[in-house]
Amino acid sequence: MKSIMKLGMKQRTYAEQKALWGFLYVLPWLLGFLLFFLVPLITSLRYSLSSIEAKSEGMKITFIGFDNFVNALTVNTSFNRTLTDSIVNMVVNVPLIVIFSLFLAVLLNQKFIGRALARSIFFLPVILASGVIANLEMNSLVQELVQQSASGGSSGGIGTFEMERFMLQAGVSENIVAYLTGAVDRIYTIVSQSGVQILIFLAGIQTISPQLYEASKMEGATGYEAFWKITFPMVSPLILVNVIYTIIDSFSSSQMTELIKTTGFNSFDFGLSSAMAWLYFIAIMIILSISTYIISKRVFYQD
């Protein structure tokens, strides 16, 4: 008995002890990871490759190969359209959100009266643009009614229309003009999706040591130069983080999620629904890896 005890209690080195505790601390997460992530992930992959029939005695799963994937891409009426829509939306919005939030973070970092108030207002979108509230806000009839009566019919678009004409006359390319005016029209969407990003950039800017700015000021750099030569390189790792976060964040509010859910729960086609989810995931992964590859080549790291 004593020898067994001794075996169990054998003196461990400091590093071994730490490793043991580390494993213990990770254990809850690891259990959750296995139970609620890895097993469902594999099950989902299996579902997507088989046809599922719900019967009174339980589910019947038969392997049918890639039929569900083919079905989603060729037979289902709304899948292709929804997928391209949500991807196009993502590609259009992500650069805008990231640039906008960097700009605002720089702005909010400067000293001015009412800075604390402005910072707390700019955090409000984190509350407002998440989950069910964002969904409901999309289809509020009263707001549209008020908007119409307030702007007196069609005059709402005049602002951007003027700007468009002005820029076209100045010889800016048509595509760029359409992109920019589109951005102005969607300003609320962009502002409401950039709450977290602004905070992350703000955190990053505050970690830059003030000595750098002082030195550059002594050498005669303007604020513009200081931004491009100091602020921008120093927050570039965060640009990568924010691009990834923005891409991921845009799943949760996309039409695709809704389609996958209705296919699964309203028409009980779990196989097709899983296949859709996997196709969506693969599309996202491709976009993520391309953008990570492009950005991470330009990111500046301290070491």
Place this chain on the structure above:
Amino acid sequence: MILARLMSIESWKRGLWSIVRLVLIAGLSFVILYPILQKISTAIKDKSDLYSPIVIYVPEHYSWDNFKKAISIMDYWHTLLNTFSLSTMTTLLTAASCALAGYAFARLKFKGSGLLFFGVVLTILVPPTTILIPIYMNLKDFNLLGLIPLLTGGKSINLLDSYWPFVLTSLTASSLKAGLYIFIFRQFFRGIPKEVEEAAYIDGAGVGTTFWRIMLPNATPAIVTVLLFSFVWQWNDSFFTTTYLTSSNVMSLQLSSLPHNLSIMLEGGVATNKDPFYMSMVQDTGILLAILPLVIIYLFVQRYFVESIERTGIVG
């Protein structure tokens, strides 16, 4: 003389910039606040004002009628209590389990911890939609890899429509956006100097004591950040709540079924035609009621929150 002129140009430039800045920030703040203001103006309107051509923002007849209706339909106080307890519970459990995991990934390296951390990143990347249906099935016939049938005699338990899915997922750090919280904690613990920890070990503290007595108090900003993010997101979440809970009263569920319940109530009463604008009006009031507690909490902790995330140092 020349110096003085230069100075004046400088100060002109600075003045101009601060005006531009003021306009930009005020304008964007307005864009953010506009929907809320509009909802408030809608909520205090009387029904008759809705079609009055002279009323746009400031109502002619003020009334609390919308609030009364929304409160009674949403079963507001009961729902508030439910949502509050659910959010508080998941938030506390998630923060605890994520802090443990984050600390282990940051400081307590063991064989394969790098690989496991890749798993954390994977949980951030995979959209919850992908694994939604298997999780649903799993919880419907919950058997814990075949362990529970051994105990109960061949029967698995149905965990849906209870708070158990939330408890289990948050206890095991795999609830809503938990990967992100683990990431925040890890980045933060990495930022605390190693010397502090080593000093504690030399003074005879074990790993557990060091974590509890030294690291956690130092990580208060990170804890606050995670607590608040988690609370807000759980409060508003409709994705998991509609999957796990089918009949319970939670704010996000009540909010999304408000128009439906309202139309049932209207039809049950006097034979009125369902007026879509009126329904939307009550729904706006409902949204206002749902975010009100969050805004109040936020106003109290706002200063701490905005400052705290600056110190969490989420750097690449």
